[in-house]
Amino acid sequence: MRILVAEDDDRIAETLVSALSKAGFAVDRERDGESAWYRGDSENFDAVVLDLGLPQMDGLTILKRWRSAGRTVPVLILTARGQWEERVDGIEAGAxxxxxxxxxxxxxxxxxxxxxRRASGHASSRIMFGPYQxxxxxxxxxxxxxxIExxxxxxxxxxxxxxxxxRVVSQLEITEHIYSQDYERDSNAVEVLVGRVRKRLGKDVIKTRRGFGYTLGDGF
Amino acid sequence: MRILVAEDDDRIAETLVSALSKAGFAVDRERDGESAWYRGDSENFDAVVLDLGLPQMDGLTILKRWRSAGRTVPVLILTARGQWEERVDGIEAGAxxxxxxxxxxxxxxxxxxxxxRRASGHASSRIMFGPYQxxxxxxxxxxxxxxIExxxxxxxxxxxxxxxxxRVVSQLEITEHIYSQDYERDSNAVEVLVGRVRKRLGKDVIKTRRGFGYTLGDGF
DNA sequence: GGTAATTTGTCAGTGAATTGTCAGCTGGAT
DNA sequence: ATCCAGCTGACAATTCACTGACAAATTACC
Known part of the structure; x- marks a missing residue:
């Protein structure tokens, strides 16, 4: 899961980046509004943490622009205490x-x-696939x-x-979503990882579509 | 789909070529502006990735020349961060x-x-043909x-x-668009490929126009 | 803070699916 | 009927993915 953290305060940002990474997200961070807008506009994040008080372009503007361009990425707004008007504005802008x-x-x-979870259409934090949860x-x-460990x-x-x-998920897509930043393109790390997951959950959980990528196996 | 990548930086170019190839495009690359202009002018690409800072002839010039010569090939411009003016110029030049x-x-x-997709007049990334999607x-x-695999x-x-x-698509056209430049002219690879697709989707999906090429079958 | 344990990435060798080539065949156009 | 573009099955070459072993990096533990 790839997350964009748009926050100008270094201390807060670092706390977030480190905590989210430990929680298993791949995190990218931007410190100013314009960069944040551009990245959210052009890349596929699974969610965005957006501070409202960003330099160059404020959070609400960013959000409105994304929404009017049809970007549906889930956005979590950070707002200062007591600024409840901001909250209302945020929700109206599509937070x-x-x-x-x-x-x-x-x-x-x-x-x-x-x-x-909601964005991918699952209601609960527990998702069944085949015999697994x-x-x-x-x-x-x-x-x-x-x-299962x-x-x-x-x-x-x-x-x-x-x-x-x-759907079929390409190796490139996997690399970009489970690792932060760019990565060596000519590495077989994903293949090895797939192999290890298969060893744990059975070789049919993940099916190879040679030349395209991988899918969850039939019945999962 | 055949793509021309016009980029002088080897590292960037290699990343692009490798990723685009894996994504199913047939990719040709040029490192200087003049060659890039010539190839785009004389060959039929489905799209061009054009870096603005090319040696010998810069990207904007290339683009303007193509456009004034009536070349409508879709062009995606690569620009350095923060060069918003370039971006505007590019769009005006026909990017x-x-x-x-x-x-x-x-x-x-x-x-x-x-x-x-847009260049071929389709709005969605999903296109119906007969019973297939x-x-x-x-x-x-x-x-x-x-x-269907x-x-x-x-x-x-x-x-x-x-x-x-x-419309009727000639064998040469197919070769040019699904293989990169180094293709054998006297090979029956396309015929074999057509045969294999027919085996999977039914033999009427692709109709032979003897002496001219192939078309999608009636009703597809 | 240092060391052990675990996790993760790299590499080289192996195996399998895809793709191209070839030779002989088929069938439509003249 | 003949000719030749296109078809087909068999085989070879190539490409792509998998595997096990090792090294690097990260994390846990004292």
Whole structure:
């Protein structure tokens, strides 16, 4: 899951970036409004954390521009305490949720997960696929209630696949969504990762579409 | 779909060529402005990725020359971050879209697909033909929602045919658009490929116009 | 803060699916 | 009937993905 954090305050931004990374998101950060707008406009993030008071272009403007350009990416607004008018404006401009500063990072994480989940059409934080259950909250996969040990990367991969079930996901797409920033293009890290997930969940969970990418296997 | 990448920076160019090839495009690359101009002027590409800062002849000049010579090929401009003026100039010179460096390749791919789609007069990335549906975004062909497994080359062929339905497409044209420059002229690879697609989608999808080429069959 | 354990990425070798080539065949146009 | 563009099945070459072993990086633990 790839998240854009648009926040000019370095301290806050670093807290967020580090917490979100640990929570398993791939995080990119922008410090000014114009850059934030451009990246949200041109790239596919799974969600955006947007501070309203950004230099160069303020958060509300950014959000309105995205929405009028048809960008539906879930947006979580950060707003200063007591500025309830801002909240209203934000929601009207198309924000999906908001959090008041100072905030608890855990709350941000929980809300982001909820947003991503809703955006991909799943209501609960637990998603079934085949005999397995994926719990986004605890980052665990289980079969019949028995937890299966997955490493963080393995979990990210299967979670991304489950969120995009029903279509083919290219290696490039996987790389960009489970790793931050750019990555070595000629690496077989994704193939190895797929192999490891298969070893844990059975070789049919992920099906190879040679030349295109991968899909969740039939029945998952 | 054949793409010309006009970019002098080797690292960027290689990233692009490799990613675009994997995404199913046939890619040719030129490193200087004059060669780029010549190839775009004399060959039929489905789209061009044009860096503005090319040696010998800069991107804007190339673009203006093409346009004044009546070349309508979709052009995606690569521009350095913050050069908003360039972007405006580019659009005035006839660019169809622009992307700021540094970019994410997924974005380039998405925008190129959109350009090609619009150029062939289709609004959506999903195109119906007969009982089938072609989805350029997920690179899948399906019948009644059930995906049909095609190999990459097979997909490229049927995609090209569907984009150019209603007219006869010569073997040479097919070769030029689904393979990169180094193709054998006296090979029956296209015939074999057509045969394989017919085997998967039914032998009437592609109709032979003996001596001229192929068309989508009646009702497709 | 340093060391052990775990996770993750790289590499080289292997295996399998895709694609191109070839040779012989088919069938439509004249 | 003949000719030749196009078709087809078999095979070879190529490309792409998988695997196991090792190295690097990250995390956990004292």
């Amino acid at each position: 999906d949720d908001y959090v008041v500063k100072p905030f608890h990072v855990l709350e941000i994480i929980a809300r982001l997960r909820a947003l991503v 994926l719990d986004m909250r605890t980052m665990q996969v289980s079969a019949d209630g028995l937890p 997955l490493t963080p990367q393995e979990f990210k991969l299967i979670a991304y696949m489950v969120h995009h079930r029903g | 169809d879209d622009y992307v700021v460096k540094p970019f994410h390749v997924l974005e380039i791919i998405a925008r190129l697909r959109a350009l090609v 072609l989805d350029m975004r997920t690179m899948q062909v399906s019948a009644d929602g059930l995906p 095609l190999t990459p080359q097979e997909f490229k062929l049927i995609a090209y045919m569907v984009h150019h339905r209603g």
